[in-house]
Amino acid sequence: MATRFDSRAPDFEARFSAFLTTKREVSEDVDQTVRAIIEDVRRRGDAALADYTRRFDRLDFASVPMLVTAEEVDAAIDSVAPEVLGALKVAAVRIEAHHSRQRPKDDIYEDAMGVGLGSRWTAIEAVGLYVPGGTASYPSSVLMNAIPARVAGVERLVMVVPASEGKLNPAVLAAARLAGVTEIYRIGGAQAVAALAYGTETIAPVAKIVGPGNAYVAAAKRQVFGTVGIDMIAGPSEVLVIADGENDPDWLAADLLAQAEHDTGAQSILMTDDAALADAVEQSVERQLKSLPRGETAAASWRDFGAIVLLDSLQDAPPLANRIAAEHLELAIADPDSMVDKIRNAGAIFLGRHTPEVIGDYVGGSNHVLPTARSARFSSGLGTLDFMKRTSLLRLTPDTLRDLGPAAIALARAEGLEAHARSVAIRLNLGEAG
């Protein structure tokens, strides 16, 4: 049974505040181990990669090479079920179309004073994409991480994926091809992150690393940050469903469970003004849990972190939703447009009863890499901008320098930076010291 809240209860605010700050993951301290692995890869390169891969993935590069060949990818594509390959293509086309609209425009202009200014966007040259192995090796995640990079104009898109005993998920390789990945290596863990950041004899270094991973991968990304860019470190997934009484409880229960089946640390929250609906959803969750292959995971998530918040009125929902700042927010209400403008903090909003969050996971076109753990208060989902950077341009003439220079000199002197002042003054024939 999930936790119940009633917004009319006198202890609601205290309980809800505590609920908001509950941690849903155990942070493993693997920093020392990871630091040693990174050092070793920096020092010994490919040889270190071979050793760790033999040890952790039971894979010997003497028999199966590190680089995945184009022929292997061809063969993998042939082995993927046609309906899955077709679905991947639908998803890829839609993700590309949506992310193409996110491409920023340069803005180069001259202001009224005659000063030339500009914001110019360029793609990051090379990006690494971490893909987990085993059951967490999701082809949809390859599309979501790689396509925005390709749309941005990234030339080298390097995927690393651990291949336990040499095995790779064919759908992941198919997704890599569809997404435009240019190199694939059979490596994983902190050693793969180190190879991407610092390079080895075989792998040229990249400038940014994205993609999900376990505690070792997350720690490695944090440690190489600065040398390369990284994406956000994602926590367990979460959904908030705001529902009026006119919903089919089975639909809502299925949505809550879709989130809960990800991870025992996932979180599903139902917010409604209809107590009967709340009860019906809870009963449906219990019933549906029984027939789910990942029912144990979903049950643990629902029991430990699931919540039902009963409201006096749905008008109370937006302020609470803004505090939760959910990764995914479903507005399962008759008129979602009346509420969406009141929601400020959410990774993605799904409008109306016929927009289950799962569509956004796969084929909506928007990105499924979204801010978790309340970070939608200050950050965005993955997008095309994450694979580009902006350079400022500035152009003065002797005249505009004469107009603007004195103010720069005054501020430099106020800050005690005389060489700054001189660098302007000397051009205005005000002498070395201005």
Place this chain on the structure above:
Amino acid sequence: MATRFDSRAPDFEARFSAFLTTKREVSEDVDQTVRAIIEDVRRRGDAALADYTRRFDRLDFASVPMLVTAEEVDAAIDSVAPEVLGALKVAAVRIEAHHSRQRPKDDIYEDAMGVGLGSRWTAIEAVGLYVPGGTASYPSSVLMNAIPARVAGVERLVMVVPASEGKLNPAVLAAARLAGVTEIYRIGGAQAVAALAYGTETIAPVAKIVGPGNAYVAAAKRQVFGTVGIDMIAGPSEVLVIADGENDPDWLAADLLAQAEHDTGAQSILMTDDAALADAVEQSVERQLKSLPRGETAAASWRDFGAIVLLDSLQDAPPLANRIAAEHLELAIADPDSMVDKIRNAGAIFLGRHTPEVIGDYVGGSNHVLPTARSARFSSGLGTLDFMKRTSLLRLTPDTLRDLGPAAIALARAEGLEAHARSVAIRLNLGEAG
């Protein structure tokens, strides 16, 4: 004397590669100390702030309150020299105009299939701005960090600044007023970062913290990251000047010194195809150093990290500049337009001999918070987008769900996520299990 490189020398590549990876800062390990301070502020709130402020800033909140009042700011403004106040106003107006152009547009649309999609931008609700105390308390930095936040639409803009023995820089308070800061507290160090992230009885928490600081502040920002957003952790400043032979060596020397005077870890690099100019610049640097108030700092920076790279041809400059990925890049050449498009990695580019980098520090209008330590390969300077976040919107109808649903179901099943498949199938009357 700075390090000399000659691109024609046989050992150039090896030496240049080593130069690129030279660290210019000592990383102090203050993590344990900072962790304890943050814990204490979380537990004891204002009382902890009072204790640390008494100890580190020799300031007792019993005599001077934590909150800086509007009257104090009024008085500070009256005490600032008119030419400095005027210069701050020139800078503020120009920064606001430039950053207003960076405001993103929402993109809400329906695609050919009838699916509603959208990218909607909203401002972060509350932002904290750290301002260092003492000589590093720069009013220009207040403008550069706060104005983009105000332009983005941030409502609460909370400044913290340590006031050693109660003293604050009046120009910093004036800049805060001009920039639209809404609250100012006389606190600093890790304790101020903790107060912004977690809140105390007096200070409501913010969602993001920006601004420069010492090793303790940087460590505190890293530790609270996740609870709140943070900006990049800036390293020592750097400039790369690409110059042809037609330059006045005194101008270039002044530009190199303007960077070097910031910090002994700052870096100034001259790249030219004219050996005589290189010698003349070096001589001018030595001569100008003697008359600089911060000459000792600049001399140490120039000696330890300064460099002159002699090229066979200026056509060799862009690939090397892209590897350096300098925070600031001056193109002191006759036709900067012929080179600017070949430069991909740079925080800001200053075009032509009459655009000294210092103009960008103060009054150009673009931001002076820029990526250091080669991070321009993957990140951008501070801008309006850093104070906003994007929410994805998705809207399906029964018809579009019927069109897209099967592909989502296929991918969910391929990923072993049956509850995901069900959440779609149940809406298409394909039954609970699809």
